[in-house]
Amino acid sequence: MKAVILLSGGLDSSTILYQAKVDQCECHAISFDYQQRHRRELQSALLVAQQAGVVQHQVVSFDLRQWGGSALTDDAIDLPQERSLDEMSQNIPVTYVPARNTIFLSFALGYAEAIAAECVYIGVNALDYSGYPDCRLDYIQAMQEVFRLGTKQGREGKPITIVAPLIDLKKTEIIRLGNDLGVPWELTWSCYAGGDVACGVCDACRLRLAAFTELGLVDPLPYASHGFD
């Protein structure tokens, strides 16, 4: 089965890439350089894709700083730091990037149709970071309908399927799954801050560190600061 895998280089997308391999997919990865603050993640995406032995890896470039609207695409908006997991889960955070997953899934859909792939894997999960509207099941279902109606393949009765294996998993469960699948955590990247070393205090670092800690595991990435020390 030919599959397009949305790969940011983080824990979740790296885990679904390895899941797709277990599912016996021929994996075509796609990543995005949208001038995100943490473009460093693209290095990780390239390394993880290579390690996993994908057939092809497309990096699509565009500039979401043209209109900003997020702490990840506008340096004038401060990145939240040292927030508790509780605080993180309360509101849609300023790291929300307007329509990001819709843009990502749209490109993945175009790529999938051009290479006649049968499915698109995406690593969204709703439980840990439920603030993001475009990580929830009802949204994914709505995109599935777009995949069906908006393409030649779909109109011909062979819609490209969205596969979201992590949608109901907590971060700890994702790490447990990734461990079983042999995901090379040391190659991945989660930090939002944009440095060459993970900051340890942004929401992404704290979520990641908290989950490794809860599992009694050690995150192999070096951190500038350990938020929960």
Added chain:
Amino acid sequence: MKAVILLSGGLDSSTILYQAKVDQCECHAISFDYQQRHRRELQSALLVAQQAGVVQHQVVSFDLRQWGGSALTDDAIDLPQERSLDEMSQNIPVTYVPARNTIFLSFALGYAEAIAAECVYIGVNALDYSGYPDCRLDYIQAMQEVFRLGTKQGREGKPITIVAPLIDLKKTEIIRLGNDLGVPWELTWSCYAGGDVACGVCDACRLRLAAFTELGLVDPLPYASHGFD
């Protein structure tokens, strides 16, 4: 009312821009350089946007030649020429670009949310060129659901609305409407062929010329060849 207008520089999108002005919108145009064969259309988009007096005009650049899959993004696929209107309407043509309107609408959605716009205008119409799956009403309705569920604005009960004023119009009706609205046809561009003068024989030129002819009007654009002479 703040609106984002998808503007390619063709007849349809130029007409909806002028419609949005009549609808008293504050118009923010968005166009795409996707390395299309007919990038010449972007010059027209810029001129039409300027003539209409838009508040802002974003041109988003990315490269759909990375995977091609269309005569508009892969020079190895020949452009259909000298087809009758009947032939054009029978199948999804090779000028179909996988997921193009989904990609365009996704960026428009992100832009709209970043500037707190209330709607996105798109010039799709289903009647003349019904081959394109992502120009039909059911597809637009599916995208509307994505607009509602995939954004912060939507989750807060203020979804960005897709406005498709031309969805049920034939090309002749669009030209009649555009005439009433004062659309500067001489600035617009439809030709797919990629030359500096419209070819007159690609599907886009022939549809356009046939509609002007049917109305007893003269298309002010110069053509290399008049397909129906």
